[in-house]
Amino acid sequence: MPAAFALVRCLALGAALALAACSDEGRGPVVVSVIGDRDDFAKPLPNLPDPGAKLILEATAQGLVAFDASGEILPALAQRWIVQDDGRSYIFRLRRAFWADGSRVTAPDVARMLMARIEMLRKLDPNGPLDAVQAVVPMTGEVIELRLVAPRPFVLQMLAQPQMAILSRDGGTGPYRVAPQGKALFLTPIDRTGLEEDEPIPPWQTRVLRAERAALAIVRFRDGDAALVLGGRYSDLPLLVPAGIDRKDVRVDPVQGLLGLAVVGTGTLIDDDGIRAAINMAIDRNQLSAVFPLGGWATSQRILPDQMDLPRPPTDPDWAALPLDQRRALGAASVRRWRADNGDPPPIRIALPKGPGSTLLYALLARDLAAIGLATRRVDRRADADLRLVDEVAAYDSAIWYLGRVGCARKVHCSELADAQLQAASLASTIEERAARMAEAEALMVAHNGYIALGAPVRWSLVSRRLSGFQPSPRARHPLNHLFRSTN
Numbered sequence: 001m002p003a004a005f006a007l008v009r010c011l012a013l014g015a016a017l018a019l020a021a022c023s024d025e026g027r028g029p030v031v032v033s034v035i036g037d038r039d040d041f042a043k044p045l046p047n048l049p050d051p052g053a054k055l056i057l058e059a060t061a062q063g064l065v066a067f068d069a070s071g072e073i074l075p076a077l078a079q080r081w082i083v084q085d086d087g088r089s090y091i092f093r094l095r096r097a098f099w100a101d102g103s104r105v106t107a108p109d110v111a112r113m114l115m116a117r118i119e120m121l122r123k124l125d126p127n128g129p130l131d132a133v134q135a136v137v138p139m140t141g142e143v144i145e146l147r148l149v150a151p152r153p154f155v156l157q158m159l160a161q162p163q164m165a166i167l168s169r170d171g172g173t174g175p176y177r178v179a180p181q182g183k184a185l186f187l188t189p190i191d192r193t194g195l196e197e198d199e200p201i202p203p204w205q206t207r208v209l210r211a212e213r214a215a216l217a218i219v220r221f222r223d224g225d226a227a228l229v230l231g232g233r234y235s236d237l238p239l240l241v242p243a244g245i246d247r248k249d250v251r252v253d254p255v256q257g258l259l260g261l262a263v264v265g266t267g268t269l270i271d272d273d274g275i276r277a278a279i280n281m282a283i284d285r286n287q288l289s290a291v292f293p294l295g296g297w298a299t300s301q302r303i304l305p306d307q308m309d310l311p312r313p314p315t316d317p318d319w320a321a322l323p324l325d326q327r328r329a330l331g332a333a334s335v336r337r338w339r340a341d342n343g344d345p346p347p348i349r350i351a352l353p354k355g356p357g358s359t360l361l362y363a364l365l366a367r368d369l370a371a372i373g374l375a376t377r378r379v380d381r382r383a384d385a386d387l388r389l390v391d392e393v394a395a396y397d398s399a400i401w402y403l404g405r406v407g408c409a410r411k412v413h414c415s416e417l418a419d420a421q422l423q424a425a426s427l428a429s430t431i432e433e434r435a436a437r438m439a440e441a442e443a444l445m446v447a448h449n450g451y452i453a454l455g456a457p458v459r460w461s462l463v464s465r466r467l468s469g470f471q472p473s474p475r476a477r478h479p480l481n482h483l484f485r486s487t488n
Contacts, residue, residue, distance in 0.1 A: 035214045035231035057163075061167045063076055063160060088149070092144050100168070114136045126409050128398075132150045132151075133148055154396035185209045187209055218236075218462065227467060229461060229462035232458075232459065232461060252460045257392050257456065260390055260452050264385055264386065278330070278374075281327035283452065288361075291360050301317055303315075318447070348369060348376045349384065350386070351378075391457055418442075470483055
């Protein structure tokens, strides 16, 4: 398309309709594709942690605090806060904010919604930082207090998660308001600081947001019809090279979290301790980094990436020092023993998301398990399965998050002894006792083999050079109002 024609088209469409060709113009709206399904936008809370669900919540419904692009905590619905009583009291002063219907956001509203959300999340993360929340109390019309029975160092990180967004029936408090526009959403900033009352919002401050298949998002970016692609994972990586994407446009987030297989099946085969250990031992993790050549990405056989808040380094499996052929020999012996007692084992059902990366991963897993005498079958990621992929960025920097995410509360094949230690850690009266209990739980979980670690999650984006404020994020969080260096 000639440059003159592109300019005429941009001027003719105007800010509200500039969905594609204008996205690379310095002053036009920023067109964003997030890899996923449009249902992530319509029903974000049930679809967490899908990237589209996270992004739309972050864009339209603030929590008390948020993460900036570098992963640091910054004010959101709360303009400031103080911590008192040795970490057992967090007092937040709310900024002046309004619901979509124009009514004022008040402390009683926020306190009620926040406590309801905390109670819901504690069912999934019963031993996390919110376990100690006793009450959320409105102190005035603009001030709320979060009262804890014991200090928790990661409360603010948890409050910055998308699922902690404050939502009314009609939506949240911004930073954007949303209007449907065909198959896309048009996002307009609520904050009009620096603008006259009747002055229109500059087009570069608006966003056009789509959720779509990875292949379509990548092609749209390559052709200059989008300035940003978010939500890239290992499953979509193989699409980049054949699409001809410039490596300079690919940004990889330095995230930590879980990428591995949770044992979620039941029955004689999966309940056998030796079989779960055999599956874990059989996987050749060195081949993963060869198949997914991504700079800085490392595989792992540990649940925890580093020591964090444990009193010692994380536990290695007892077979970690053995060479692969010896590990597979031990695993094959366990399978032969099971077969002698029970007959031929049924195929191991492995639930993976769609995408060419998952096809490659399944091929490696099928080969590795065949080497010890186990057949496999790939199933949809939400289907009944024996092994289900876990691919999540850590919500906060504690061993509790990792252990809780693959523990009994998440319906993972778990050690009851380990779960009891996690509960004891939640009730511990000192930091030292809490750390010791977590360490005992971690060692028991490693020995149980209910989670098969593969490595760290992979998160990548495609970024136009126009977006001067974009930063790789250790939380894989890219606020849409932080895409330029200038305030927007």
